[in-house]
Amino acid sequence: MILGRITGNVVSTIHHPIVEGRKLLVAERLDKNGKPTGGYVIAFDAIGAGYGETVLILDEGNGARQILDDDNAPVRSIVVGIVDAVELESS
Amino acid sequence: MILGRITGNVVSTIHHPIVEGRKLLVAERLDKNGKPTGGYVIAFDAIGAGYGETVLILDEGNGARQILDDDNAPVRSIVVGIVDAVELESS
Amino acid sequence: MILGRITGNVVSTIHHPIVEGRKLLVAERLDKNGKPTGGYVIAFDAIGAGYGETVLILDEGNGARQILDDDNAPVRSIVVGIVDAVELESS
Amino acid sequence: MILGRITGNVVSTIHHPIVEGRKLLVAERLDKNGKPTGGYVIAFDAIGAGYGETVLILDEGNGARQILDDDNAPVRSIVVGIVDAVELESS
């Protein structure tokens, strides 16, 4: 899993039926300190994440399909948690 | 999923039978602002995408095979939507 | 598999039920000499790893689900061993 | 799928029985304009590709095993087509 931040969404009128009715979130990838890395993923949402929120993203297709309970979902990335904090080791 | 833009197609006369009859699109990868990243994928088409169009590409083999409804498709990347707009968070 | 070092954990109050009750470790990726590479993964824990420990991380979903003995685990990365030493060839 | 060019092959006398009798091609990765990227893959051959030829390479294990019709093939990359041309959009 990786950390991301929801920054937008994709609008698509023409698409494969299997995409129908699913919100397509744009999430920028974050490093472990919460800074954007420059990368992004387009992810489905399993928990109701909002713009600007830091989230936990599963980036593995078979696991993602099991969460959606849909063996046919065209999915690789899915938002599975809202991140309250990342507690880093201090020494 | 990732964002891409259709920039061409691959012509292949000699190929494995399983590729027969499928158009092979060249799609450059885009960042979340729609700028080319320098990377590309060769993708099948599930929706009828045209040259120059910004598209949504699923880059995961098992999901892609389910969209084509063909368990034997030699596929990793498939175009699943035409992107009208990417709405980015503004604050 | 890759080498990592546990540097923290993710706190998430709102999440998909399937994440419930699992500790989410932040592990920085290490190179083969044990130096951080700058990358990280968020991993589940199968062995009771503690902060600062160097660990062995499996980064492949199907294998990770088998270790957790849970076909539905939303997992790609899992800590499977604590590393005592990396013995490098000397000539 | 990606574009590659066959540049050599790997000679291996001692190997797992499952590799026996399969030619191991070295293919350098090409960008969408046909320039080498510096990367490479070692691929099996499903079509009879020759040295110097530009080819289409599937880089996904489950799809590759289906092409070889061998559920046990230790394969991730396989050559599935010879590329005659890459037609790029001109405006």
Add this chain to the structure above:
Amino acid sequence: MILGRITGNVVSTIHHPIVEGRKLLVAERLDKNGKPTGGYVIAFDAIGAGYGETVLILDEGNGARQILDDDNAPVRSIVVGIVDAVELESS
């Protein structure tokens, strides 16, 4: 598959039972000319590879599990051949 060179091994006293009894090799990744790329993988061994040897590494979990004949092996990378030579095209 990729080319690697065995440079060491990982010592782990505390680990998941499924790792028990398997040697964990450290293999640096090589480019197609046999030069180290800076990357590495930790791999299981299917053929009896020794330190300093150039090897062929399969980096795909499902194929790797089939080679070990163990559906539960926590594995992504496995050494499947010792490389005698890489024959590159000369023109």
